[in-house]
Amino acid sequence: MKTTETPAPLPAESGSGIPVTKVDLPTGKRPKEREKEGNVLNVFSHGILVVWAVMVVLPLLWAVMTSFKDDGSIFGSPWSLPDKLHFDNWSRAWTQANMSDYFLNTVLVVGGSLVGTLVLGSMAAYVLARFDFPGNRFIYYLFVGGMSFPIMLALVPLFYVVNNMGLLNSIHGLILVYIAYSLPFTVFFLTAFFRTLPTSVAEAAFVDGASHSRTFFQIMVPMAKPGLISVGIFNFLGQWNQYMLPTVLNTDPDKHVLTQGLVQLAVSQGYKGDWSGLFAGLVMAMLPVLAAYVVFQRQVVQGLTAGALK
Numbered sequence: 060m061k062t063t064e065t066p067a068p069l070p071a072e073s074g075s076g077i078p079v080t081k082v083d084l085p086t087g088k089r090p091k092e093r094e095k096e097g098n099v100l101n102v103f104s105h106g107i108l109v110v111w112a113v114m115v116v117l118p119l120l121w122a123v124m125t126s127f128k129d130d131g132s133i134f135g136s137p138w139s140l141p142d143k144l145h146f147d148n149w150s151r152a153w154t155q156a157n158m159s160d161y162f163l164n165t166v167l168v169v170g171g172s173l174v175g176t177l178v179l180g181s182m183a184a185y186v187l188a189r190f191d192f193p194g195n196r197f198i199y200y201l202f203v204g205g206m207s208f209p210i211m212l213a214l215v216p217l218f219y220v221v222n223n224m225g226l227l228n229s230i231h232g233l234i235l236v237y238i239a240y241s242l243p244f245t246v247f248f249l250t251a252f253f254r255t256l257p258t259s260v261a262e263a264a265f266v267d268g269a270s271h272s273r274t275f276f277q278i279m280v281p282m283a284k285p286g287l288i289s290v291g292i293f294n295f296l297g298q299w300n301q302y303m304l305p306t307v308l309n310t311d312p313d314k315h316v317l318t319q320g321l322v323q324l325a326v327s328q329g330y331k332g333d334w335s336g337l338f339a340g341l342v343m344a345m346l347p348v349l350a351a352y353v354v355f356q357r358q359v360v361q362g363l364t365a366g367a368l369k
Contacts, residue, residue: 122345126338133334148339152324158340160313161320167230168305168316169298172237176294177287179238180245185275187246188253189261199250205243214307221308228311236304241294248293252286253279288355295351317344 226232302318
């Protein structure tokens with residue numbers, strides 16, 4: 060029976076008493092080959108991102124450029140730059156098309172609902188993330204289940220509920236509906252975020268005699284600022300662009316929001332042929348969303364990646 064003999068050690072180097080053995084390099088790709096594959100992958104991924112950015116940015120730039128053209132230039136040379144800036148398109152859309160009233164109503168509704176959603180959602184998420192009590196998981200999964208419930212199935216009963224409460228065609232009624240609509244995602248997002256925060260700071264506050272409310276508002280809320288900003292941006296986008304709920308619950312023309320106003324402007328200006336005013340109104344509705352994302356872009360990224368590393 061043959062056995063595998065152990066190879067004899069190589070002679071030790073001069074001045075060293077430790078024998079040197081031959082070590083086989085692991086078989087695999089060389090560093091240069093791996094680096095080449097990594098460069099190819101980076102070029103491919105960056106190329107996809109560039110194509111996606113062009114697909115997103117070009118329509119926005121085209122809409123802004125078209126809002127400064129007259130109607131003849133829009134159809135005659137749609138891809139060319141405007142011969143001059145027609146600011147009267149914006150003034151006409153702001154005054155004659157009542158975009159100022161729609162903008163004010165939208166700011167009131169979205170501002171009130173956003174504050175209510177963040178306050179109620181953060182309080183509920185903090186309790187669900189930090190305290191164990193009977194029914195904790197049931198309440199949490201109830202909020203999660205609310206995210207999968209189609210809003211279209213609730214429009215008819217929601218209309219009758221709001222009507223019976225006397226909140227139909229009112230700003231505060233629409234605010235309450237927006238809060239209820241946004242709470243499931245807010246609680247789901249912030250519950251996971253509060254679980255990543257350290258518990259030592261809150262425990263130290265309890266030892267010093269701080270109450271639960273003081274600990275939450277003065278300690279936990281500042282620590283959860285990135286998560287609050289992130290979920291606030293998502294709720295702002297969803298509530299600002301909401302069309303179905305105000306169409307059903309807000310039929311008063313004097314209390315229409317921007318989405319309703321844009322549809323009405325598209326119908327009326329389509330018959331008048333005032334396409335430049337329509338594009339100006341579209342850009343007016345789009346600018347607050349872009350401004351909010353540009354201002355809070357870093358906070359949004361921090362909120363999304365805060366729980367990735369500890």
